[in-house]
Amino acid sequence: MKIAVDAMGGDNAPEQIVKGALEAVKKYSCEIILVGDESKIREVLREENDWEKFPLTIKHTTEIIEMGEHPADAVRNKKNSSVVVATKMVKDGECDAVLSAGSTGAAVAAAQLILKRIHGIGRPAIATPIPTPKGVTLLLDSGANVDSKPEHLVQSGIMGALYAEHVLGKKNPKVGLLNIGEEETKGNEQAKETYQIFKNMKTINFAGNAEGRDIPTGDFDVIVCDGFVGNVVLKFGEGLANTIFKLIKESIDNGGLAAKLGAMMLMPTLKDLAKRLDASEYGGAPLLGVNGYCIIAHGSSDSKSICSAIGVANGYIQSNVLGHIKSALEQEELLPKGKRD
């Protein structure tokens, strides 16, 4: 198992990326190629005295795609950028998977342009695992595409269900369509049309519409939505959880002695809880629908998240989800005629 890690992508690159990769080669049985500016990567590794004992190597690149750049243009023009080179290594069979915490748009564009889409898939989708009290719920698409057509959402549902089954180990996963009401007549045109296609499918366990309030409960295994909605929801969730915990902390700081003492006594319990809800434990989100294993990590990833994301990549490769998606799409009856592109 060989994983190409974009060492230059992310708010804390290269330091946290390199450190996370080193943690991962110690933890998982995989080989990692750090792709990026060799001197900068070596500078981080200099602090780690034992790295040469592990299967960690460096592939030097000279360019970086910045956050503000137009993704497809940047991928086309910066042939020696870390994310492009790392993605090409998967295309060329040198690596089994690519992982990036850099510009999501650039990682998606690189995967689409270099690895290409799976035949039968119109748009790839980012499947983000959301921690819930009942385990993980997969939200997709969480930002690869906007203005998706109903058939793209249906394809996301198929891919999400296969990922939930083969990687997350969920039997007959419940797939929901994110909508503004339970009834099938509810929603915008996109959601209403998508509902009608899902309803008639026998290959996935379609459980109807999921409302916003159903996302954090874990009642659905997979929730399908447009990438615009998915991205807004994920970032809102992050912001809201941060705001709540920040306010709790402020309240305690401004509270009396009893509050402070109470907080101290409660701390181990709250830390356990925070760990359960910590998205960085899940690390990476697979980009489903391209011809190769590609993992998108959060821009703010620290070494722990990167290490988890590499763990995700490992499980993803071993599951052969790509093969399952391809054979599912070959079943002629899966999508209505004229709905495949």
Added chain:
Amino acid sequence: MKIAVDAMGGDNAPEQIVKGALEAVKKYSCEIILVGDESKIREVLREENDWEKFPLTIKHTTEIIEMGEHPADAVRNKKNSSVVVATKMVKDGECDAVLSAGSTGAAVAAAQLILKRIHGIGRPAIATPIPTPKGVTLLLDSGANVDSKPEHLVQSGIMGALYAEHVLGKKNPKVGLLNIGEEETKGNEQAKETYQIFKNMKTINFAGNAEGRDIPTGDFDVIVCDGFVGNVVLKFGEGLANTIFKLIKESIDNGGLAAKLGAMMLMPTLKDLAKRLDASEYGGAPLLGVNGYCIIAHGSSDSKSICSAIGVANGYIQSNVLGHIKSALEQEELLPKGKRD
């Protein structure tokens, strides 16, 4: 100030609605007409011995619009339903405002069909106040319409800014467009087009794109989005906050003696915080863009939320926001030509 309250709408109707209305006539200087099944309303009032001392009257109706019904059809067919009769009382000048916690779709349809839209407004919008550490942020549209056009979002921005200024007392309110990135090139077609119109407007303080994570911080006074996205976001926020607090409670219950004692000592502080974040303190969301004052309350409203919502209605009526919206729309340069409907 006379307010028509739909006594039959909402999960806890008529009991909590009637009790909330009684609290409100005691608290605010307004008159309330409870619209609904007289015998059922009287049954609730029987427990309250002093209600006849207050300006609370009953308008008997025989029909109820249920949650699952098609809103516009139900409004057309059930002429004697509580929400239709209450809305007509505003149209006929018998009341200054209507308030309903019943089917949002029905309340919006009744307002559109009976009160009609303000000239220059293509779609009305529900403006939901979201509590944040820096005060309230107004999210609109939060569910009146889906598949909105850019000009509808722009109209929402204008109305939201006027409400924020004249009702919430914010000077030169910052208006943001909900999007998946900060840059103006980001987003779906709807968001990109809307950005271009907002950018060139001089009558509102457009502060650029707001991401999901900016909703709970209070950095924007008004955040504009399509009703599909707004509804999903609001329900997700409710669900997530509930899940977090439920998990904290569970952790404490399953924790040791120290955790339980700590929680007890921390409780007053946490209760203060919960009150600050409690949406029911804000109670109702105005439906902006129709020719009359209409307040949408949450379906799960209890008497406290209903009382708060009546307080919101009071402030809303006194502010003359309708007049301000009308004169803003009369400024010819406000919207690009051909963009008014």
